[in-house]
Amino acid sequence: MDNDTDLRRFASYVAVGDSFTEGMCDELLPGGxxxxxxxxxxxALAAEQAGGEGFRYANLAVRGKLIGQIHAEQIDRAAAMGGExxxxxxxxxxxxxxxxDIEQVEKLLGSCAEALLADGATVVMFTSTDPxxxxxxxxxxxPTILxxxxxxxxxxxQHPRLLVVDLFSAPCFDxxxxxxxxRLHLSPEGHRRVAAAVLEALGRPAGFDWRAPLPPAAPRGRAEQLRADLHWLRLHLGPWIGRRLTGRSSGDGRPPKRAELLPYEG
Incomplete structure (x- = not known):
């Protein structure tokens, strides 16, 4: 980590990505x-500013986006905002x-990172959880995840200003x-833990151990598990396959979550 990262107070933050960053399946805010x-x-970053004033936030993420779409639709816009x-x-x-095509995915992901780093931003990236x-x-x-x-x-x-949040090595996400x-998007507790992981990577003191396991859950019986699997197949996997077969995406026509870098009011 860069030696200054622990002490730096960010006045602006831009988030880019897909449903993971849009916040799918967390609690709903007013407005839906x-x-x-x-x-x-x-x-959390806004709270570090005096009275929370002056901090600006944009979130360009849209569910369903592929890395080529993120590269084409979000990166130049994010770089132009000049978020710290x-x-x-x-x-x-x-x-x-x-x-x-994993080679193309890597090429585009690297191009995204380079473009964002070029303007002096601190960039945070992630490793996937272990599927x-x-x-x-x-x-x-x-193999592709690894x-x-x-x-x-x-x-x-290669880049001191590029930080990595390692979710792969955290068994709590199992x-x-x-x-x-x-089974694809984080629950509210999952989002809470990823937020804590990002803040930890930025040198903030941990409010809790985001890697800690939850208390043991009651075991599921075979009948309950079967009902859950059938429910998932009908309501989630089936529609996902349908969109793939017809070339549609859950994000088609959807605008970015927070399209402008504006003062944040939590």
Whole structure:
């Protein structure tokens, strides 16, 4: 970590990415938007300013976006805003699709990071959680997830202002209670922990141990698990496959969550 990072107070923050950064499946805010870990980080950083004044926040993330779309639609806009802090998450939607061109994903992800770093921002990136430990069929994704993890960590070694939040190595994310019932998006508790992880990477004192396991959950019986699996297949996996087959995305026509770098009012 850069020696100044622990002491730096950020006056502006721009978040870019997909549903992870948009905040899907966190608690709802007035107006119907999800809160999300990025909003939680913004609230904490705004509180560091005198009276919370002067801090500005933008969130350009849109659910369903592939890394090529993030690169084309969000990065130049984010760079032009000149945010002192930028969080960058993307590529997992590509990895989930059959036939993912991982070399192209890495190329675009690296290009995104370079463009954001060029204007002097501190950039925070992420490693994915381990899908093999919590999802049926997740093992097929593991080689690509591990390759992306190594790539992001390699970028951080090249750039002192690029920080990495390592979610892969945190077994707490194996717990289904950190995930929404769709099994793809974080629950409110999951968002709370990612926000704490980002703040820790920025040198803030930890308010709690975000890596700590939750108290033991009551075990599910076979019948209950079967009902949960059938519910997931019908309400989540089926529609997801349908969108893939028809070339649609959950983010089609959806504007960015917070399109301008404006004063934050939590």
């Amino acid at each position: 938007q999800y809160r999300g870990w990025a909003d939680r980080v913004a609230a 802090l930028v969080t960058l998450a993307g590529g997992l939607n590509d990895v989930l699709r059959p036939g993912c 093999a430990r919590r999802m049926a069929g997740g093992a097929r994704l593991l 390759r992306m993890k190594a790539y992001v960590e390699g970028l951080a070694k 717990d289904r209670r950190l995930w929404d019932e769709d």
